[in-house]
């Protein structure tokens with residue numbers, strides 16, 4: 100691995116106190132929550148260290164924050180937002196929840212595209228909004244696609260006020276094309292919907308894919324006033340614990356909505372400093388991570404072919420999350436024992452791969468590997484798991500080897 104990323108030794112990782120490394124006993128290899136195992140970029144460490152040394156742990160000031168992000172976006176995406184329209188927020192989900200509460204009526208519907216990031220379901224409900232599903236479609240190769248007809252039908256209802264698009268999409272790893280985004284813009288403009296775009300995984304678009312910031316597309320003036328993009332350095336540079344995300348808008352009305360919520364949207368000062376360091380000084384680190392993830396997604400295909408050949412996998416176009424279709428494992432388990440009795444036995448297996456609804460439980464019990472159950476991503480995720488491959492090739496190999504042995508056992 101590139102030396103910027105460190106070596107991901109288990110001894111070092113087990114000293115971490117983050118959720119990923121403390122949730123399970125030490126015989127479990129964690130490949131679940133979206134934290135990566137690489138070392139932090141040095142400029143981020145320096146920024147946080149310097150602040151601590153100076154006793155600089157007060158409230159944040161956004162001075163220069165928009166300029167730093169605009170310069171990064173110009174270089175990375177070929178698009179520079181107006182720095183005045185870039186806001187630091189505590190994190191992406193808080194930003195989304197606050198904006199929805201500010202600009203949509205209580206009880207109104209928000210459209211999402213399952214299978215999708217689980218908090219899209221529960222945070223929206225906690226914010227007093229109804230979840231309206233427009234599931235992704237799948238083409239014959241199994242690739243997930245936005246379904247414009249489903250989106251349009253969902254937004255047609257008077258009770259539905261907003262659409263929350265995940266771009267790039269978690270967990271499928273899809274990076275939406277300019278055409279996809281144009282279709283979304285047309286539908287939202289026609290239906291008068293508020294549009295929230297979660298671009299948290301954007302810095303991690305992998306070779307071969309180009310992330311297109313939604314606000315960089317040609318937007319109808321009305322839609323630009325009610326579009327809110329959220330992004331962050333938290334996934335790209337692995338600093339979600341520092342609590343800082345970004346809201347970016349293109350219109351004064353959207354800006355005013357964010358400003359009315361300023362108190363709820365104050366980020367952590369250390370998060371702001373770390374985020375500025377990431378965007379300004381850590382592009383080489385980001386490139387190293389993207390290079391490693393590119394290798395890991397190819398390695399994962401090979402490892403699955405060797406240890407779990409029945410599992411369906413299409414390499415993600417962005418980020419470090421692999422969406423694995425484990426439904427064939429349940430079929431294989433049921434087939435292995437004859438007839439109805441075999442199926443019943445398979446279904447009753449407490450920890451086996453025969454649990455079609457939750458193979459993650461089987462992997463945890465039998466392989467001592469923690470992956471995220473697909474069930475939380477909507478009913479379309481039943482029988483799937485999400486595997487975090489933001490780690491070294493050695494650990495990735497061990498994770499998949501163990502998972503394979505659980506199925507073979």
Ligand SMILES: Cc1ncc(COP(=O)(O)O)c(C=O)c1O
Pocket residue numbers: 133189190191192193216265269297299300331333339343344
């Ligand atoms: C699509 C998506 N949105 C939001 C989040 C959470 O971001 P935050 O911690 O900034 O709320 C994640 C975390 O993995 C994510 O994948």
